[in-house]
Amino acid sequence: MKCYKKERPYQSLSPGWCVLCKKDSESQDHLFLHCEFSIILWYYILKGLGRRWVIPRFSQDLLEVGQGLFGNQRGRLLWKVVVLASLWALWLERNRRIFEGVEGMEVVREKAKTANVMFDDMYSSCGASMLSSTDCASQKQRRWPEDIAWHPNGNCLFSAYCADGGDTQISVLDLNRTQGRARVAFLEDKPHVKGIINSIVFMPWENARFVTGGSDHAVVLWDEKDDNIWKPKALHRNFHSSAVMGVAGMQQKHIVLSAGSDKRVIGFDANVGRADFKHQIDSKCMSVLPNPCDFNLFMVHAGTLERQLRLFDIRLRQTEIHAFGWKQESSESQSALINQSWSPDGLYITSGSADPMIHIFDIRYNASKPSQSIRAHHKRVFKAVWLQSLPLLVSISSDLNVGLHKIS
Numbered sequence: 282m283k284c285y286k287k288e289r290p291y292q293s294l295s296p297g298w299c300v301l302c303k304k305d306s307e308s309q310d311h312l313f314l315h316c317e318f319s320i321i322l323w324y325y326i327l328k329g330l331g332r333r334w335v336i337p338r339f340s341q342d343l344l345e346v347g348q349g350l351f352g353n354q355r356g357r358l359l360w361k362v363v364v365l366a367s368l369w370a371l372w373l374e375r376n377r378r379i380f381e382g383v384e385g386m387e388v389v390r391e392k393a394k395t396a397n398v399m400f401d402d403m404y405s406s407c408g409a410s411m412l413s414s415t416d417c418a419s420q421k422q423r424r425w426p427e428d429i430a431w432h433p434n435g436n437c438l439f440s441a442y443c444a445d446g447g448d449t450q451i452s453v454l455d456l457n458r459t460q461g462r463a464r465v466a467f468l469e470d471k472p473h474v475k476g477i478i479n480s481i482v483f484m485p486w487e488n489a490r491f492v493t494g495g496s497d498h499a500v501v502l503w504d505e506k507d508d509n510i511w512k513p514k515a516l517h518r519n520f521h522s523s524a525v526m527g528v529a530g531m532q533q534k535h536i537v538l539s540a541g542s543d544k545r546v547i548g549f550d551a552n553v554g555r556a557d558f559k560h561q562i563d564s565k566c567m568s569v570l571p572n573p574c575d576f577n578l579f580m581v582h583a584g585t586l587e588r589q590l591r592l593f594d595i596r597l598r599q600t601e602i603h604a605f606g607w608k609q610e611s612s613e614s615q616s617a618l619i620n621q622s623w624s625p626d627g628l629y630i631t632s633g634s635a636d637p638m639i640h641i642f643d644i645r646y647n648a649s650k651p652s653q654s655i656r657a658h659h660k661r662v663f664k665a666v667w668l669q670s671l672p673l674l675v676s677i678s679s680d681l682n683v684g685l686h687k688i689s
């Protein structure tokens with residue numbers, strides 16, 4: 282309380298003054314809804330979502346507004362997430378102004394942008410229905426995508442299929458086109474010889490290029506030669522003796538990582554055309570995930586209980602830096618379905634779990650157990666992802682809820 286008084290000297294002069302606009306008293310409805318700061322925030326968010334509304338009188342009505350704004354269940358659900366995140370962002374901003382003496386309105390636009398990016402990301406990642414069976418149907422058969430990736434410019438979703446039966450292997454859904462057949466195009470080339478294409482990922486390099494890895498052991502790099510004409514080049518076909526489960530690109534040196542059921546992790550230098558990094562571990566690999574900040578580090582998801590996550594550095598050959606893990610109450614076979622993600626600062630890795638938990642590992646510590654385990658859902662957690670600019674974690678679960686968690 283002492284500190285509070287000291288940091289808030291005007292408190293004694295004007296009790297409950299709104300620190301965002303300094304023009305009105307700070308009631309809940311004012312702060313979250315009618316304050317000019319908050320109104321601008323909501324205006325930008327709605328503008329970004331392409332929606333119009335009449336501002337409700339009471340902040341508790343915000344969640345219900347989605348009923349009128351969105352025609353589908355998904356939009357309404359995500360609207361609730363956006364509302365909760367925005368209220369929370371407003372609360373943080375209020376505290377920041379009280380305790381850190383921040384002023385000005387510039388920050389509003391940035392916050393609205395975050396909310397819109399979050400909405401778009403989640404809206405599209407929940408968008409399995411966009412590629413309905415009609416859209417997916419190629420010349421030969423009806424199929425479903427095995428993996429999907431967004432073009433870094435947005436608006437184009439690339440899907441990888443099964444390579445069996447001589448059918449097309451990659452489709453491109455262009456969201457800029459109007460409804461109809463032209464919206465989905467299939468790439469002509471069929472570089473994978475058989476089986477499922479397990480992974481499709483865009484490389485974090487200047488030119489947009491993507492890599493696919495499949496059950497045929499091959500890792501293929503695709504380049505855009507002309508507008509919408511993509512040509513494949515196999516980087517390697519026999520470095521793996523079993524299915525390639527995950528691929529990823531390292532920022533520097535144009536290294537393409539691949540991890541396979543053969544327990545191998547390969548780093549292939551796409552510029553030089555040879556393997557730069559080879560590593561054999563003690564269990565099957567499911568996926569590989571480069572660190573967003575330290576460009577030498579990457580994490581491999583393996584099947585061994587209590588050692589599911591392996592940390593590597595591309596500069597250290599044949600060396601595993603550290604292993605992290607947890608004991609799963611449910612069966613081991615389910616672990617393949619669980620996804621990891623890095624925090625934006627590259628210090629934490631989050632994993633879903635067959636248990637209804639989100640596990641968070643701090644890579645700065647030598648402990649192998651999670652530094653935090655959040656009981657988030659009542660069924661299995663598929664994935665938990667971090668937001669870029671807010672300390673927020675969003676999770677999806679088979680209990681059909683989207684979780685929103687504050688990380689301290």
Ligand SMILES: [Zn+2]
Nearest residue numbers: 299301302316
């Ligand atoms: Zn105000």
